[in-house]
Amino acid sequence: MTDFTVVAQGLRFPEGPVAMPDGSVILVEIADGRITRCFPDGTRTTMASPGGGPNGLAMGPDGKLYCCNNGGFNYHEHPSGLLIPNGQADDYSGGRIERIDVETGAVEILYKDGDFGCVLRGPNDIVFDQHGGFWFTDHGKNRPRERDVTGIFYVKADGSHLEEVIFPSENPNGIGLSPDGNTLYAAETYTCRLMAFRITAPGKVDQTGGLGGAGIPLYRPAGYKFFDSLGVEECGNICVATIGESGISVISPAGELVEFVSTPDPFTTNICWGGADRKTAFVTLSGTGQLIAIPWARPGLKLAY
Template sequence: MPHTRIAEGLKFPEGPIALPNGDVLLVEIARGTLSRVTPDGAVTVVADLGGGPNGAALGPDGKCYVCNNGGFKWIERDGRLYPGEQPDDYRGGRIECVDLASGETQTLYTHCDGRLLRGPNDLVFDRSGGLWFTDHGKTRERERDRTGVFYAAADGSFIREAIFPLEGPNGIGLSADESELYVAETMTARLWAYPISEPGVVDPRQRRLAAGAARMIHL
Protein backbone atom coordinates (compact mmCIF):
# COMPACT_ATOMS: atom_id res chain seq x y z
CA MET A 1 0.00 0.00 0.00
CA PRO A 2 1.44 3.42 -0.94
CA HIS A 3 2.29 5.59 2.02
CA THR A 4 3.97 8.90 2.86
CA ARG A 5 6.39 9.32 5.74
CA ILE A 6 5.49 12.46 7.67
CA ALA A 7 7.79 12.33 10.70
CA GLU A 8 10.82 10.37 11.87
CA GLY A 9 12.58 9.72 15.16
CA LEU A 10 9.46 9.07 17.22
CA LYS A 11 10.04 6.85 20.25
CA PHE A 12 7.47 4.04 19.98
CA PRO A 13 4.45 6.15 18.93
CA GLU A 14 0.87 5.02 19.60
CA GLY A 15 -2.63 6.41 20.03
CA PRO A 16 -2.75 8.85 17.08
CA ILE A 17 -5.52 11.47 17.11
CA ALA A 18 -6.19 13.52 13.96
CA LEU A 19 -6.98 17.15 14.81
CA PRO A 20 -9.16 19.44 12.65
CA ASN A 21 -6.18 21.65 11.73
CA GLY A 22 -4.25 18.72 10.25
CA ASP A 23 -1.99 18.10 13.24
CA VAL A 24 -1.77 14.65 14.82
CA LEU A 25 -1.53 14.06 18.55
CA LEU A 26 0.18 10.88 19.67
CA VAL A 27 2.00 9.38 22.61
CA GLU A 28 5.65 8.36 22.50
CA ILE A 29 5.77 5.52 24.99
CA ALA A 30 9.55 5.22 25.23
CA ARG A 31 10.00 8.99 25.44
CA GLY A 32 7.22 9.42 28.01
CA THR A 33 5.49 12.25 26.17
CA LEU A 34 2.29 13.40 24.56
CA SER A 35 3.51 14.87 21.28
CA ARG A 36 2.11 16.85 18.36
CA VAL A 37 3.10 16.23 14.74
CA THR A 38 2.33 18.99 12.23
CA PRO A 39 1.69 18.32 8.52
CA ASP A 40 5.27 19.37 7.69
CA GLY A 41 6.65 16.67 10.02
CA ALA A 42 7.69 18.88 12.93
CA VAL A 43 7.35 17.19 16.33
CA THR A 44 6.74 19.15 19.52
CA VAL A 45 6.13 17.92 23.06
CA VAL A 46 2.73 18.89 24.46
CA ALA A 47 3.36 17.32 27.87
CA ASP A 48 6.19 15.36 29.46
CA LEU A 49 4.26 12.63 31.27
CA GLY A 50 6.96 10.16 32.24
CA GLY A 51 6.17 6.49 32.78
CA GLY A 52 4.68 4.97 29.65
CA PRO A 53 1.87 6.97 28.01
CA ASN A 54 0.15 4.31 25.93
CA GLY A 55 -3.27 5.31 24.58
CA ALA A 56 -4.91 8.69 24.09
CA ALA A 57 -8.35 10.11 23.29
CA LEU A 58 -9.95 13.54 23.20
CA GLY A 59 -12.57 14.02 25.89
CA PRO A 60 -15.84 15.95 25.59
CA ASP A 61 -14.09 18.93 27.19
CA GLY A 62 -11.46 19.05 24.43
CA LYS A 63 -8.66 17.85 26.70
CA CYS A 64 -6.55 14.81 25.92
CA TYR A 65 -6.94 11.79 28.19
CA VAL A 66 -4.03 9.38 28.41
CA CYS A 67 -3.61 5.81 29.63
CA ASN A 68 -0.17 5.66 31.26
CA ASN A 69 1.13 2.11 31.71
CA GLY A 70 3.92 3.09 34.11
CA GLY A 71 6.76 2.31 31.71
CA PHE A 72 8.80 -0.64 30.42
CA LYS A 73 12.31 -1.96 30.37
CA TRP A 74 13.14 -1.29 26.73
CA ILE A 75 15.01 -3.68 24.46
CA GLU A 76 16.83 -2.29 21.42
CA ARG A 77 17.50 -4.74 18.61
CA ASP A 78 18.52 -3.97 15.02
CA GLY A 79 17.62 -0.32 15.46
CA ARG A 80 14.14 -1.08 16.81
CA LEU A 81 12.66 -0.66 20.28
CA TYR A 82 10.68 -3.43 21.94
CA PRO A 83 8.80 -3.16 25.25
CA GLY A 84 9.97 -5.59 27.91
CA GLU A 85 9.32 -6.22 31.58
CA GLN A 86 8.16 -3.91 34.33
CA PRO A 87 10.91 -1.31 34.94
CA ASP A 88 12.83 -0.98 38.19
CA ASP A 89 11.40 2.52 38.81
CA TYR A 90 7.78 1.39 38.25
CA ARG A 91 5.26 3.10 40.54
CA GLY A 92 2.03 1.92 38.95
CA GLY A 93 -0.21 2.98 36.09
CA ARG A 94 -2.53 5.95 35.87
CA ILE A 95 -5.12 7.85 33.87
CA GLU A 96 -4.06 11.40 33.05
CA CYS A 97 -5.72 14.46 31.55
CA VAL A 98 -3.75 17.02 29.53
CA ASP A 99 -4.81 20.58 28.69
CA LEU A 100 -3.63 20.96 25.10
CA ALA A 101 -3.27 24.74 25.33
CA SER A 102 -1.07 24.84 28.43
CA GLY A 103 0.30 21.30 28.67
CA GLU A 104 -0.90 21.18 32.28
CA THR A 105 -1.42 17.58 33.37
CA GLN A 106 -3.78 16.18 35.98
CA THR A 107 -3.65 12.62 37.32
CA LEU A 108 -7.23 11.37 37.59
CA TYR A 109 -6.84 7.76 38.72
CA THR A 110 -4.10 5.55 40.10
CA HIS A 111 -6.25 2.96 41.93
CA CYS A 112 -9.65 1.27 41.79
CA ASP A 113 -11.19 -0.23 44.93
CA GLY A 114 -7.83 0.06 46.66
CA ARG A 115 -5.98 -1.83 43.93
CA LEU A 116 -3.22 -0.21 41.89
CA LEU A 117 -3.86 0.29 38.19
CA ARG A 118 -1.14 -1.91 36.69
CA GLY A 119 -0.75 -0.86 33.06
CA PRO A 120 -3.62 1.14 31.51
CA ASN A 121 -3.43 0.68 27.76
CA ASP A 122 -6.27 2.09 25.65
CA LEU A 123 -9.45 4.09 26.16
CA VAL A 124 -12.65 5.22 24.49
CA PHE A 125 -15.33 7.76 25.47
CA ASP A 126 -19.05 7.04 25.25
CA ARG A 127 -21.78 9.55 24.45
CA SER A 128 -22.50 10.12 28.14
CA GLY A 129 -18.94 11.41 28.61
CA GLY A 130 -17.64 8.43 30.56
CA LEU A 131 -14.50 6.57 29.57
CA TRP A 132 -13.84 2.87 29.21
CA PHE A 133 -10.23 1.74 29.45
CA THR A 134 -8.25 -1.48 29.42
CA ASP A 135 -5.49 -2.40 31.84
CA HIS A 136 -2.97 -4.59 30.04
CA GLY A 137 -0.99 -5.25 33.22
CA LYS A 138 2.76 -5.69 33.59
CA THR A 139 5.13 -8.59 33.10
CA ARG A 140 7.90 -9.53 35.49
CA GLU A 141 10.53 -12.25 35.27
CA ARG A 142 8.28 -15.08 36.49
CA GLU A 143 4.78 -13.65 36.54
CA ARG A 144 2.23 -11.57 34.71
CA ASP A 145 -0.72 -9.51 35.98
CA ARG A 146 -4.32 -10.59 35.41
CA THR A 147 -6.29 -7.47 34.72
CA GLY A 148 -9.49 -6.20 33.14
CA VAL A 149 -11.57 -3.28 31.89
CA PHE A 150 -12.63 -0.20 33.85
CA TYR A 151 -15.22 2.55 33.49
CA ALA A 152 -14.59 6.02 34.91
CA ALA A 153 -15.88 9.57 35.00
CA ALA A 154 -13.79 12.12 33.12
CA ASP A 155 -13.64 14.45 36.12
CA GLY A 156 -11.86 11.96 38.39
CA SER A 157 -14.89 11.40 40.64
CA PHE A 158 -15.80 7.77 39.92
CA ILE A 159 -14.13 4.55 38.76
CA ARG A 160 -15.30 0.94 38.75
CA GLU A 161 -13.96 -2.37 37.49
CA ALA A 162 -16.37 -3.49 34.78
CA ILE A 163 -14.74 -6.73 33.54
CA PHE A 164 -12.35 -9.16 35.25
CA PRO A 165 -10.35 -11.24 34.52
CA LEU A 166 -8.89 -10.87 31.04
CA GLU A 167 -5.56 -11.98 29.59
CA GLY A 168 -3.75 -8.89 28.36
CA PRO A 169 -6.69 -6.62 27.40
CA ASN A 170 -5.43 -4.14 24.83
CA GLY A 171 -7.50 -2.23 22.25
CA ILE A 172 -11.02 -1.12 23.16
CA GLY A 173 -13.90 0.37 21.18
CA LEU A 174 -17.66 0.83 20.96
CA SER A 175 -20.17 -0.15 18.29
CA ALA A 176 -21.70 2.77 16.36
CA ASP A 177 -24.90 2.62 18.42
CA GLU A 178 -22.92 2.00 21.63
CA SER A 179 -24.85 -1.18 22.35
CA GLU A 180 -21.66 -3.25 22.47
CA LEU A 181 -18.17 -2.85 23.92
CA TYR A 182 -15.30 -4.46 22.02
CA VAL A 183 -12.14 -5.58 23.81
CA ALA A 184 -9.04 -7.11 22.18
CA GLU A 185 -7.35 -9.73 24.34
CA THR A 186 -3.73 -9.90 23.22
CA MET A 187 -2.59 -13.13 24.82
CA THR A 188 -5.48 -15.24 23.50
CA ALA A 189 -5.75 -13.50 20.10
CA ARG A 190 -9.46 -12.90 20.65
CA LEU A 191 -11.79 -9.95 20.17
CA TRP A 192 -14.67 -9.99 22.65
CA ALA A 193 -18.00 -8.17 22.37
CA TYR A 194 -19.96 -7.28 25.51
CA PRO A 195 -23.58 -6.03 25.44
CA ILE A 196 -23.93 -2.72 27.31
CA SER A 197 -27.03 -2.46 29.51
CA GLU A 198 -26.38 1.13 30.61
CA PRO A 199 -23.38 3.48 30.60
CA GLY A 200 -20.48 1.69 32.27
CA VAL A 201 -22.32 -1.59 32.82
CA VAL A 202 -21.83 -4.92 31.04
CA ASP A 203 -22.46 -8.53 32.03
CA PRO A 204 -19.22 -10.44 31.32
CA ARG A 205 -21.21 -13.70 31.20
CA GLN A 206 -23.01 -12.49 28.07
CA ARG A 207 -19.91 -11.78 26.03
CA ARG A 208 -19.52 -13.22 22.56
CA LEU A 209 -16.45 -13.95 20.49
CA ALA A 210 -16.41 -11.33 17.74
CA ALA A 211 -13.17 -12.54 16.15
CA GLY A 212 -10.37 -14.99 16.77
CA ALA A 213 -6.91 -15.14 15.25
CA ALA A 214 -3.80 -17.25 15.09
CA ARG A 215 -1.55 -14.48 16.43
CA MET A 216 -1.71 -11.85 19.15
CA ILE A 217 -4.19 -8.99 18.72
CA HIS A 218 -3.22 -5.45 19.74
CA LEU A 219 -5.60 -3.09 17.86
Protein backbone atom coordinates in the same frame (compact mmCIF):
# COMPACT_ATOMS: atom_id res chain seq x y z
CA MET B 1 2.57 -3.63 0.78
CA THR B 2 -0.05 -0.93 1.30
CA ASP B 3 0.72 2.53 -0.12
CA PHE B 4 1.40 5.01 2.64
CA THR B 5 3.04 8.34 3.48
CA VAL B 6 5.41 8.82 6.40
CA VAL B 7 4.08 11.66 8.56
CA ALA B 8 6.75 11.46 11.29
CA GLN B 9 9.75 9.29 12.07
CA GLY B 10 12.37 9.01 14.80
CA LEU B 11 9.64 8.57 17.41
CA ARG B 12 10.22 6.47 20.53
CA PHE B 13 7.56 3.76 20.39
CA PRO B 14 4.61 5.91 19.26
CA GLU B 15 1.05 4.91 20.14
CA GLY B 16 -2.37 6.40 20.91
CA PRO B 17 -2.84 8.64 17.83
CA VAL B 18 -5.53 11.35 17.97
CA ALA B 19 -6.29 13.21 14.72
CA MET B 20 -6.89 16.93 15.27
CA PRO B 21 -9.05 19.32 13.20
CA ASP B 22 -5.98 21.27 12.01
CA GLY B 23 -4.52 18.17 10.35
CA SER B 24 -2.00 17.44 13.09
CA VAL B 25 -1.89 14.17 15.02
CA ILE B 26 -1.22 14.00 18.73
CA LEU B 27 0.35 10.76 19.93
CA VAL B 28 2.36 9.33 22.79
CA GLU B 29 5.99 8.30 22.75
CA ILE B 30 5.81 5.58 25.37
CA ALA B 31 9.54 5.01 25.63
CA ASP B 32 10.26 8.68 26.34
CA GLY B 33 7.24 9.39 28.55
CA ARG B 34 5.95 12.28 26.46
CA ILE B 35 3.02 13.47 24.37
CA THR B 36 3.99 14.72 20.90
CA ARG B 37 2.09 16.70 18.28
CA CYS B 38 2.99 15.86 14.68
CA PHE B 39 2.14 18.37 11.94
CA PRO B 40 1.52 17.71 8.24
CA ASP B 41 4.71 19.56 7.23
CA GLY B 42 6.82 17.06 9.18
CA THR B 43 7.51 19.25 12.20
CA ARG B 44 6.57 18.16 15.69
CA THR B 45 6.48 19.59 19.20
CA THR B 46 6.46 18.11 22.68
CA MET B 47 3.05 18.90 24.12
CA ALA B 48 3.44 17.35 27.58
CA SER B 49 5.87 15.18 29.56
CA PRO B 50 3.93 13.01 32.02
CA GLY B 51 6.72 10.44 32.40
CA GLY B 52 6.06 6.78 33.09
CA GLY B 53 4.50 5.14 30.03
CA PRO B 54 1.78 7.24 28.39
CA ASN B 55 -0.14 4.81 26.19
CA GLY B 56 -3.75 5.39 25.05
CA LEU B 57 -5.09 8.91 24.35
CA ALA B 58 -8.59 10.27 23.78
CA MET B 59 -10.15 13.71 23.57
CA GLY B 60 -12.69 14.36 26.32
CA PRO B 61 -15.85 16.48 26.53
CA ASP B 62 -13.90 19.35 28.13
CA GLY B 63 -11.43 19.64 25.23
CA LYS B 64 -8.66 18.03 27.24
CA LEU B 65 -6.78 14.83 26.49
CA TYR B 66 -7.22 11.79 28.70
CA CYS B 67 -4.24 9.47 28.90
CA CYS B 68 -3.80 5.88 30.05
CA ASN B 69 -0.35 5.76 31.66
CA ASN B 70 1.03 2.24 32.06
CA GLY B 71 3.88 3.28 34.38
CA GLY B 72 6.66 2.38 31.95
CA PHE B 73 8.40 -0.51 30.20
CA ASN B 74 11.99 -1.61 29.86
CA TYR B 75 13.08 -1.76 26.21
CA HIS B 76 15.32 -3.92 24.06
CA GLU B 77 17.12 -2.42 21.08
CA HIS B 78 17.02 -5.29 18.58
CA PRO B 79 19.93 -5.61 16.09
CA SER B 80 17.38 -5.11 13.29
CA GLY B 81 16.75 -1.60 14.60
CA LEU B 82 13.39 -2.38 16.17
CA LEU B 83 12.61 -0.98 19.62
CA ILE B 84 10.82 -3.69 21.61
CA PRO B 85 9.11 -3.40 25.05
CA ASN B 86 10.64 -5.82 27.51
CA GLY B 87 8.66 -6.13 30.72
CA GLN B 88 7.91 -3.79 33.60
CA ALA B 89 10.26 -0.80 33.86
CA ASP B 90 12.93 -0.87 36.54
CA ASP B 91 11.66 2.58 37.53
CA TYR B 92 7.97 1.63 37.15
CA SER B 93 5.89 4.54 38.43
CA GLY B 94 2.48 2.87 38.76
CA GLY B 95 -0.63 2.74 36.60
CA ARG B 96 -2.79 5.84 36.35
CA ILE B 97 -5.21 7.90 34.28
CA GLU B 98 -4.09 11.46 33.49
CA ARG B 99 -5.81 14.56 32.12
CA ILE B 100 -3.71 16.83 29.92
CA ASP B 101 -4.36 20.43 28.94
CA VAL B 102 -3.80 20.70 25.17
CA GLU B 103 -2.85 24.39 25.38
CA THR B 104 -0.52 24.41 28.37
CA GLY B 105 0.67 20.79 28.57
CA ALA B 106 -0.28 20.67 32.26
CA VAL B 107 -0.74 17.08 33.49
CA GLU B 108 -2.97 16.06 36.38
CA ILE B 109 -3.56 12.57 37.75
CA LEU B 110 -7.27 11.81 37.59
CA TYR B 111 -7.15 8.25 38.94
CA LYS B 112 -4.31 6.18 40.38
CA ASP B 113 -3.75 2.68 41.74
CA GLY B 114 -5.88 2.15 44.84
CA ASP B 115 -8.51 4.79 44.10
CA PHE B 116 -12.07 3.53 44.70
CA GLY B 117 -10.53 0.22 45.76
CA CYS B 118 -9.31 -0.53 42.24
CA VAL B 119 -5.98 -2.01 41.17
CA LEU B 120 -4.32 -0.22 38.23
CA ARG B 121 -1.23 -1.96 36.89
CA GLY B 122 -0.86 -0.85 33.27
CA PRO B 123 -3.75 1.21 31.84
CA ASN B 124 -3.50 0.87 28.09
CA ASP B 125 -6.26 2.13 25.79
CA ILE B 126 -9.34 4.32 26.10
CA VAL B 127 -12.63 5.21 24.42
CA PHE B 128 -15.27 7.78 25.41
CA ASP B 129 -18.98 7.09 25.12
CA GLN B 130 -21.78 9.55 24.38
CA HIS B 131 -22.52 9.91 28.09
CA GLY B 132 -19.23 11.64 28.90
CA GLY B 133 -17.64 8.65 30.59
CA PHE B 134 -14.96 6.38 29.21
CA TRP B 135 -13.89 2.76 29.12
CA PHE B 136 -10.27 1.75 29.45
CA THR B 137 -8.29 -1.46 29.45
CA ASP B 138 -5.59 -2.41 31.92
CA HIS B 139 -3.04 -4.54 30.08
CA GLY B 140 -1.07 -5.26 33.25
CA LYS B 141 2.66 -5.83 33.50
CA ASN B 142 5.01 -8.71 32.75
CA ARG B 143 7.81 -9.60 35.14
CA PRO B 144 10.39 -12.38 34.78
CA ARG B 145 8.16 -15.15 36.15
CA GLU B 146 4.69 -13.62 36.43
CA ARG B 147 2.05 -11.63 34.56
CA ASP B 148 -0.74 -9.50 36.03
CA VAL B 149 -4.37 -10.61 35.80
CA THR B 150 -6.30 -7.50 34.86
CA GLY B 151 -9.66 -6.11 33.74
CA ILE B 152 -11.63 -3.46 31.90
CA PHE B 153 -12.81 -0.29 33.65
CA TYR B 154 -15.42 2.43 33.30
CA VAL B 155 -14.90 5.89 34.76
CA LYS B 156 -16.41 9.35 34.83
CA ALA B 157 -14.28 12.15 33.42
CA ASP B 158 -14.84 14.38 36.46
CA GLY B 159 -12.90 12.06 38.77
CA SER B 160 -15.96 10.90 40.71
CA HIS B 161 -16.22 7.25 39.64
CA LEU B 162 -13.80 4.42 38.86
CA GLU B 163 -15.08 0.86 38.51
CA GLU B 164 -13.61 -2.41 37.28
CA VAL B 165 -16.58 -3.68 35.26
CA ILE B 166 -15.04 -6.74 33.59
CA PHE B 167 -12.68 -9.10 35.44
CA PRO B 168 -10.72 -11.10 34.59
CA SER B 169 -9.67 -10.29 31.04
CA GLU B 170 -6.65 -11.79 29.31
CA ASN B 171 -4.33 -8.77 29.13
CA PRO B 172 -6.82 -6.51 27.31
CA ASN B 173 -5.33 -3.92 24.99
CA GLY B 174 -7.37 -2.11 22.32
CA ILE B 175 -10.89 -0.93 23.12
CA GLY B 176 -13.73 0.60 21.08
CA LEU B 177 -17.47 1.06 20.76
CA SER B 178 -19.88 0.10 17.99
CA PRO B 179 -21.50 2.98 16.07
CA ASP B 180 -24.75 2.59 18.04
CA GLY B 181 -22.87 2.47 21.35
CA ASN B 182 -24.44 -0.85 22.31
CA THR B 183 -21.35 -3.07 21.94
CA LEU B 184 -17.96 -2.75 23.59
CA TYR B 185 -15.02 -4.33 21.78
CA ALA B 186 -11.74 -5.27 23.44
CA ALA B 187 -8.68 -6.94 21.92
CA GLU B 188 -6.71 -9.37 24.07
CA THR B 189 -3.02 -9.39 23.25
CA TYR B 190 -1.69 -12.83 24.18
CA THR B 191 -4.81 -14.85 23.31
CA CYS B 192 -5.13 -12.71 20.13
CA ARG B 193 -8.90 -12.62 20.56
CA LEU B 194 -11.31 -9.82 19.74
CA MET B 195 -13.99 -9.83 22.43
CA ALA B 196 -17.49 -8.30 22.23
CA PHE B 197 -19.56 -7.21 25.24
CA ARG B 198 -23.21 -6.15 25.20
CA ILE B 199 -23.64 -2.81 26.96
CA THR B 200 -26.78 -2.71 29.12
CA ALA B 201 -26.41 0.81 30.59
CA PRO B 202 -23.66 3.45 30.79
CA GLY B 203 -20.68 1.68 32.30
CA LYS B 204 -22.42 -1.71 32.52
CA VAL B 205 -22.25 -4.87 30.40
CA ASP B 206 -24.16 -8.13 30.27
CA GLN B 207 -22.29 -10.38 32.70
CA THR B 208 -23.90 -13.58 31.40
CA GLY B 209 -22.05 -13.69 28.09
CA GLY B 210 -21.18 -17.36 28.36
CA LEU B 211 -18.49 -19.74 29.59
CA GLY B 212 -15.63 -17.75 31.10
CA GLY B 213 -17.63 -14.65 32.04
CA ALA B 214 -18.83 -11.54 30.29
CA GLY B 215 -18.41 -11.18 26.55
CA ILE B 216 -18.01 -13.52 23.62
CA PRO B 217 -14.94 -14.17 21.45
CA LEU B 218 -15.73 -12.55 18.10
CA TYR B 219 -12.60 -13.35 16.08
CA ARG B 220 -9.14 -14.88 16.37
CA PRO B 221 -6.63 -15.24 13.52
CA ALA B 222 -4.58 -18.34 12.92
CA GLY B 223 -0.85 -18.36 13.48
CA TYR B 224 1.56 -16.72 15.88
CA LYS B 225 0.18 -13.20 16.23
CA PHE B 226 -0.84 -10.70 18.88
CA PHE B 227 -3.57 -8.07 18.95
CA ASP B 228 -2.80 -4.50 20.02
CA SER B 229 -5.02 -1.41 19.86
CA LEU B 230 -8.06 -0.90 17.65
CA GLY B 231 -10.36 1.58 15.94
CA VAL B 232 -13.88 1.27 14.56
CA GLU B 233 -15.09 2.23 11.10
CA GLU B 234 -18.28 4.19 10.46
CA CYS B 235 -19.87 1.03 9.03
CA GLY B 236 -19.06 -0.91 12.21
CA ASN B 237 -15.97 -2.88 11.15
CA ILE B 238 -13.34 -3.25 13.87
CA CYS B 239 -9.76 -2.52 12.78
CA VAL B 240 -7.27 -4.25 15.06
CA ALA B 241 -3.53 -3.59 14.93
CA THR B 242 -1.89 -6.98 14.56
CA ILE B 243 1.64 -7.66 15.79
CA GLY B 244 3.59 -10.39 14.05
CA GLU B 245 1.71 -10.36 10.76
CA SER B 246 2.38 -6.61 10.55
CA GLY B 247 -0.74 -4.68 9.76
CA ILE B 248 -4.40 -4.02 10.49
CA SER B 249 -6.98 -6.82 10.65
CA VAL B 250 -10.38 -5.46 9.56
CA ILE B 251 -13.14 -7.55 11.18
CA SER B 252 -16.87 -7.28 10.60
CA PRO B 253 -19.33 -7.06 13.53
CA ALA B 254 -20.29 -10.64 12.61
CA GLY B 255 -16.72 -11.80 13.29
CA GLU B 256 -15.53 -12.24 9.71
CA LEU B 257 -12.21 -10.98 8.32
CA VAL B 258 -13.05 -8.25 5.78
CA GLU B 259 -9.45 -7.57 4.75
CA PHE B 260 -5.92 -7.35 6.06
CA VAL B 261 -4.03 -4.10 5.43
CA SER B 262 -0.30 -4.83 5.59
CA THR B 263 2.37 -2.49 6.98
CA PRO B 264 6.19 -2.72 7.12
CA ASP B 265 6.57 -2.90 10.93
CA PRO B 266 5.88 -6.03 13.03
CA PHE B 267 4.98 -3.70 15.90
CA THR B 268 2.03 -2.03 14.20
CA THR B 269 0.09 -0.86 17.25
CA ASN B 270 -2.79 1.58 16.63
CA ILE B 271 -5.03 3.38 14.16
CA CYS B 272 -7.19 6.49 14.00
CA TRP B 273 -8.79 8.45 11.16
CA GLY B 274 -8.57 12.08 10.05
CA GLY B 275 -9.30 14.36 7.14
CA ALA B 276 -12.60 15.93 6.17
CA ASP B 277 -14.08 12.57 5.16
CA ARG B 278 -12.24 10.51 7.85
CA LYS B 279 -10.77 8.32 5.10
CA THR B 280 -7.13 8.94 5.99
CA ALA B 281 -5.93 6.32 8.46
CA PHE B 282 -3.08 7.32 10.75
CA VAL B 283 -1.22 4.21 11.92
CA THR B 284 1.56 3.95 14.49
CA LEU B 285 4.55 1.78 13.56
CA SER B 286 6.06 1.55 17.02
CA GLY B 287 9.05 -0.69 16.44
CA THR B 288 10.49 1.59 13.76
CA GLY B 289 9.23 4.80 15.40
CA GLN B 290 6.97 6.06 12.61
CA LEU B 291 3.53 7.57 12.14
CA ILE B 292 2.17 6.86 8.67
CA ALA B 293 -0.93 7.92 6.73
CA ILE B 294 -2.84 5.40 4.60
CA PRO B 295 -5.70 6.20 2.19
CA TRP B 296 -8.53 4.12 3.69
CA ALA B 297 -11.35 2.46 1.77
CA ARG B 298 -14.04 3.38 4.30
CA PRO B 299 -14.43 6.28 6.75
CA GLY B 300 -13.54 5.86 10.39
CA LEU B 301 -16.24 6.31 12.99
CA LYS B 302 -16.72 9.86 14.25
CA LEU B 303 -15.67 9.79 17.91
CA ALA B 304 -17.77 11.13 20.76
CA TYR B 305 -15.43 14.13 21.26
